[in-house]
Amino acid sequence: xxxxxxxxxxxxxxxxxxxxxxxxxxxxxxxxxxxxxxxxxxxxxxxxxxxxxxxxxxxxxxxxxxxxxxxxxxxxxxxxxxxxxxxxxxxxxxxxxxxxxxxxxxxxxxxxxxxxxxxxxxxxxxxxxxxxxxxxxxxxxxxxxxxxxxxxxxxxxxxxxxxxxxxxxxxxxxxxxxxxxxxxxxxxxxxxxxxxxxxxxxxxxxxxxxxxxxxxxxxxxxxxxxxxxxxxxxxxxxxxxxxxxxxxxxxxxxxx
Amino acid sequence: xxxxxxxxxxxxxxxxxxxxxxxxxxxxxxxxxxxxxxxxxxxxxxxxxxxxxxxxxxxxxxxxxxxxxxxxxxxxxxxxxxxxxxxxxxxxxxxxxxxxxxxxxxxxxxxxxxxxxxxxxxxxxxxxxxxxxxxxxxxxxxxxxxxxxxxxxxxxxxxxxxxxxxxxxxxxxxxxxxxxxxxxxxxxxxxxxxxxxxxxxxxxxxxxxxxxxxxxxxxxxxxxxxxxxxxxxxxxxxxxxxxxxxxxxxxxxxxxxxxxxxxxxxxxxxxxxxxxxxxxxxxxxxxxxxxxxxxxxxxxxxxxxxxxxxxxxxxxxxxxxxxxxxxxxxxxxxxxxxxxxxxxxxxxxxxxxxxxxxxxxxxxx
Amino acid sequence: xxxxxxxxxxxxxxxxxxxxxxxxxxxxxxxxxxxxxxxxxxxxxxxxxxxxxxxxxxxxxxxxxxxxxxxxxxxxxxxxxxxxxxxxxxxxxxxxxxxxxxxxxxxxxxxxxxxxxxxxxxxxxxxxxxxxxxxxxxxxxxxxxxxxxxxxxxxxxxxxxxxxxxxxxxxxxxxxxxxxxxxxxxxxxxxxxxxxxxxxxxxxxxxxxxxxxxxxxxxxxxxxxxxxxxxxxxxxxxxxxxxxxxxxxxxxxxxxxxxxxxxxxxxxxxxxxxxxxxxxxxxxxxxxxxxxxxxxxxxxxxxxxxxxxxxxxxxxxxxxxxxxxxxxxxxxxxxxxxxxxxxxxxxxxxxxxxxxxxxxxxxxxxxxxxxxxxxxxx
Numbered sequence: 001x002x003x004x005x006x007x008x009x010x011x012x013x014x015x016x017x018x019x020x021x022x023x024x025x026x027x028x029x030x031x032x033x034x035x036x037x038x039x040x041x042x043x044x045x046x047x048x049x050x051x052x053x054x055x056x057x058x059x060x061x062x063x064x065x066x067x068x069x070x071x072x073x074x075x076x077x078x079x080x081x082x083x084x085x086x087x088x089x090x091x092x093x094x095x096x097x098x099x100x101x102x103x104x105x106x107x108x109x110x111x112x113x114x115x116x117x118x119x120x121x122x123x124x125x126x127x128x129x130x131x132x133x134x135x136x137x138x139x140x141x142x143x144x145x146x147x148x149x150x151x152x153x154x155x156x157x158x159x160x161x162x163x164x165x166x167x168x169x170x171x172x173x174x175x176x177x178x179x180x181x182x183x184x185x186x187x188x189x190x191x192x193x194x195x196x197x198x199x200x201x202x203x204x205x206x207x208x209x210x211x212x213x214x215x216x217x218x219x220x221x222x223x224x225x226x227x228x229x230x231x232x233x234x235x236x237x238x239x240x241x242x243x244x245x246x247x248x249x250x251x252x253x254x255x256x
Numbered sequence: 257x258x259x260x261x262x263x264x265x266x267x268x269x270x271x272x273x274x275x276x277x278x279x280x281x282x283x284x285x286x287x288x289x290x291x292x293x294x295x296x297x298x299x300x301x302x303x304x305x306x307x308x309x310x311x312x313x314x315x316x317x318x319x320x321x322x323x324x325x326x327x328x329x330x331x332x333x334x335x336x337x338x339x340x341x342x343x344x345x346x347x348x349x350x351x352x353x354x355x356x357x358x359x360x361x362x363x364x365x366x367x368x369x370x371x372x373x374x375x376x377x378x379x380x381x382x383x384x385x386x387x388x389x390x391x392x393x394x395x396x397x398x399x400x401x402x403x404x405x406x407x408x409x410x411x412x413x414x415x416x417x418x419x420x421x422x423x424x425x426x427x428x429x430x431x432x433x434x435x436x437x438x439x440x441x442x443x444x445x446x447x448x449x450x451x452x453x454x455x456x457x458x459x460x461x462x463x464x465x466x467x468x469x470x471x472x473x474x475x476x477x478x479x480x481x482x483x484x485x486x487x488x489x490x491x492x493x494x495x496x497x498x499x500x501x502x503x504x505x506x507x508x509x510x511x512x513x514x515x516x517x518x519x520x521x522x523x524x525x526x527x528x529x530x531x532x533x534x535x536x537x538x539x540x541x542x543x544x545x546x547x548x549x550x551x552x553x554x555x556x557x558x559x560x561x562x563x564x565x566x567x568x569x570x571x572x573x574x575x576x577x578x579x580x581x582x583x584x585x586x587x588x589x590x591x592x593x594x595x596x597x598x599x600x601x602x603x604x605x606x607x608x609x610x611x612x613x614x615x616x617x618x619x620x621x
Numbered sequence: 622x623x624x625x626x627x628x629x630x631x632x633x634x635x636x637x638x639x640x641x642x643x644x645x646x647x648x649x650x651x652x653x654x655x656x657x658x659x660x661x662x663x664x665x666x667x668x669x670x671x672x673x674x675x676x677x678x679x680x681x682x683x684x685x686x687x688x689x690x691x692x693x694x695x696x697x698x699x700x701x702x703x704x705x706x707x708x709x710x711x712x713x714x715x716x717x718x719x720x721x722x723x724x725x726x727x728x729x730x731x732x733x734x735x736x737x738x739x740x741x742x743x744x745x746x747x748x749x750x751x752x753x754x755x756x757x758x759x760x761x762x763x764x765x766x767x768x769x770x771x772x773x774x775x776x777x778x779x780x781x782x783x784x785x786x787x788x789x790x791x792x793x794x795x796x797x798x799x800x801x802x803x804x805x806x807x808x809x810x811x812x813x814x815x816x817x818x819x820x821x822x823x824x825x826x827x828x829x830x831x832x833x834x835x836x837x838x839x840x841x842x843x844x845x846x847x848x849x850x851x852x853x854x855x856x857x858x859x860x861x862x863x864x865x866x867x868x869x870x871x872x873x874x875x876x877x878x879x880x881x882x883x884x885x886x887x888x889x890x891x892x893x894x895x896x897x898x899x900x901x902x903x904x905x906x907x908x909x910x911x912x913x914x915x916x917x918x919x920x921x922x923x924x925x926x927x928x929x930x931x932x933x934x935x936x937x938x939x940x941x942x943x944x945x946x947x948x949x950x951x952x953x954x955x956x957x958x959x960x961x962x963x964x965x966x967x968x969x970x971x972x973x974x975x976x977x978x979x980x981x982x983x984x985x986x987x988x989x990x991x992x993x994x995x996x997x998x999x
Contacts, residue, residue, distance in 0.1 A: 293733065460938075463938070560752055
């Protein structure tokens with residue numbers, strides 16, 4: 001379903017529209033009036049110091065965190081407290097986590113087949129076919145019968161990406177997908193993400209990989225203290241940042 | 257140093273015996289004190305072992321016919337077990353119907369053994385296994401539904417009764433414990449506090465007090481039509497007791513499931529029911545397996561105290577077996593026999609538990 | 622904009638569920654209460670605690686305070702509480718000492734020591750406590766009669782009437798004073814004495830010896846020696862103190878069972894200590910003894926304490942099985958009182974509150990110890 005809509009609609013169509021979103025943890029104001037529009041096929045990289053609210057923001061998009069005021073519209077569905085709408089959005093939005101969150105009691109293949117069979121009612125054989133296709137795409141098909149505990153971090157993150165892809169999502173969210181990885185395996189995960197971007201997937205990535213941002217992103221967003229400070233295309237963002245906070249952050253990140 | 261290592265390295269075959277010898281020396285004869293300890297402890301073990309073997313096997317009288325020899329024998333007089341074992345195993349169950357009790361016990365034991373194989377570790381298979389095992393136990397023991405002569409629960413006794421209490425408590429207690437653990441994790445404060453108080457109070461009371469309350473107080477507090485048989489009241493109380501402890505085991509299991517697991521399920525669009533049954537529960541069971549086996553072992557031992565509130569369990573029937581003047585002197589043999597039954601079962605379960613623990617820690621990481 | 626507060630939300634569904642839960646509990650309690658009232662009045666019983674003043678009219682086997690059939694219920698119940706409490710504390714103390722010794726042995730390098738400890742644990746852990754209790758009781762009851770009692774150096778005697786041991790000729794209250802002095806002396810020496818450990822111990826022993834001698838001579842009845850040794854006179858023993866066989870059987874059974882459990886807890890704690898710490902101790906040149914006392918045990922204690930506390934509570938609760946052999950613990954006194962007086966609800970209430978009191982105070986004590994032991998910064 002998502003693939004067909006993807007083909008029919010023009011590139012200008014809005015995938016995600018966030019308007020004046022606020023969120024509090026108790027009395028702590030985490031997200032302060034966020035406005036963000038993401039078009040179909042756009043790749044957004046979100047960066048910023050830790051605690052700036054960037055993870056919280058993308059976790060609000062598929063309702064892992066509840067926003068308390070403002071409006072979020074994903075692929076034409078308004079995110080409210082109605083479980084049906086939440087479910088509809090989650091089916092169409094895939095997510096990869098910092099700690100992979102693979103299900104340790106299932107094999108790689110079972111991890112990939114679980115959601116399609118339970119949520120979409122796909123038959124076992126069809127789900128297996130899809131799962132193997134995407135495992136092939138992330139170059140890990142030969143490990144399909146292993147358990148997550150037997151794989152390296154990089155392999156696990158690639159499985160997690162394949163697991164999300166099996167649901168045929170229209171949007172992929174990445175929440176610091178490489179922060180928990182050893183330096184030598186970061187590249188293999190980034191390669192998979194680049195190939196996803198080349199396929200035209202709508203992506204929002206929270207990451208500190210500035211090389212990836214420069215290479216892939218259509219826009220780079222800098223957040224600090226719960227606000228979007230800067231929103232620009234990569235070349236302008238890196239070479240000519242407008243805000244002082246961005247400059248400071250970039251000098252700290254790019255120093256080494 | 258170097259002169260001694262070179263010949264060993266050049267002859268690889270010589271390495272192994274040397275290593276073995278040093279390992280043993282290290283663990284038993286490393287210092288004079290060590291050697292002394294080894295000798296003292298070894299001789300004590302050997303002496304006690306000799307006494308036990310001598311009493312149990314070498315000088316024992318084995319059959320009922322030879323009972324006259326027991327007077328002179330310095331060893332055990334197993335004649336008493338030979339003569340009274342049916343009383344010990346089945347209590348007051350009608351003598352000519354004891355084939356039914358034998359089959360019933362066999363079905364429960366078979367269900368216990370089969371549950372130990374991972375093949376049966378799915379909710380459906382396990383429920384079916386125990387539905388059949390426990391059901392056939394009850395049908396055989398009670399009899400009336402199979403068209404056999406009816407034997408009411410107050411005639412059940414001995415090991416058969418102990419097995420019945422044990423398996424009903426564990427079977428009913430595990431789901432109840434899971435329910436308690438879930439209620440305790442509830443986001444609604446009234447419910448989670450309420451159940452916490454209940455669990456903590458039951459846990460700090462002795463089991464005997466709980467069972468006694470069920471046997472004595474419940475008839476006062478409930479209208480007559482709710483009383484039920486004493487045995488069912490005691491099973492319900494024992495189940496609640498088990499569930500309160502098991503809830504704590506499960507609570508630990510729930511805490512062992514990272515929050516990210518639920519989030520991953522949500523992000524994939526799974527419903528909360530599927531997240532709970534397919535992702536959270538399997539991991540909770542896995543984490544709480546060692547604790548659950550501990551609880552099962554505890555429960556098997558604790559069932560023994562029903563003798564105090566007037567049930568004819570295996571210890572009571574052992575007391576009955578030595579209740580006549582002829583057999584009274586051989587109490588030690590009867591207690592040894594019953595003790596061995598308990599010991600064997602619990603030892604095997606314990607070994608199985610530590611095997612599982614090793615297996616789980618190997619596969620998870 | 623920045624100063625706005627989060628919008629407050631009411632969880633109406635949650636409130637309704639909780640209200641229903643509360644109502645259900647209330648209905649359950651009131652209906653149990655009302656049917657309890659009708660059932661009791663049918664039996665002709667009144668509720669209330671006035672029966673506590675009545676004389677019991679029955680006797681029981683063992684008491685640490687004087688007892689007779691004229692005792693009111695509250696005194697008899699208190700005696701039962703004392704029996705449970707003293708037995709429980711004694712069992713806890715000895716089980717803990719033996720448990721630590723056996724648990725350490727289980728973790729020892731020496732194979733023979735380790736093996737012996739393993740055999741001990743496997744035997745006493747895997748047989749139900751009540752079966753062990755009945756076994757020891759049967760063994761004790763088959764001992765010879767007092768006339769042929771087995772004697773050890775003419776000071777300790779064992780017979781089917783009990784175990785006779787020498788004692789200091791002091792009343793219970795004098796003993797309490799001695800215990801109070803012991804604790805007071807320990808703390809004041811720790812506070813004011815800046816000497817080394819052996820001197821501190823010497824000072825404590827001296828204080829204790831002097832106070833026992835003084836108190837003893839002050840309070841001992843005339844014409845009786847301070848140290849009383851059991852002696853066979855005619856058909857029974859005179860002097861010393863007699864531990865009746867129910868108490869002895871309870872002590873043997875609970876201590877053996879308890880120490881095998883505590884040994885496992887201790888072994889578990891010792892195994893949790895990271896190997897790197899022992900290696901660090903070795904590389905600093907500490908002896909095995911020093912490593913055990915200064916590194917392994919203090920580290921292991923932090924893992925041992927919570928399960929050890931559970932074992933203590935378990936041992937206190939285990940004293941209730943004394944009823945199986947007629948040891949008059951609180952549970953036995955309560956159940957006899959119930960059959961004799963019929964005041965079921967009140968007596969069960971007393972039983973529960975007594976155990977809640979003991980176990981919650983134990984739990985608090987363990988929590989306190991735990992807080993004290995917790996590593997800083999963890």
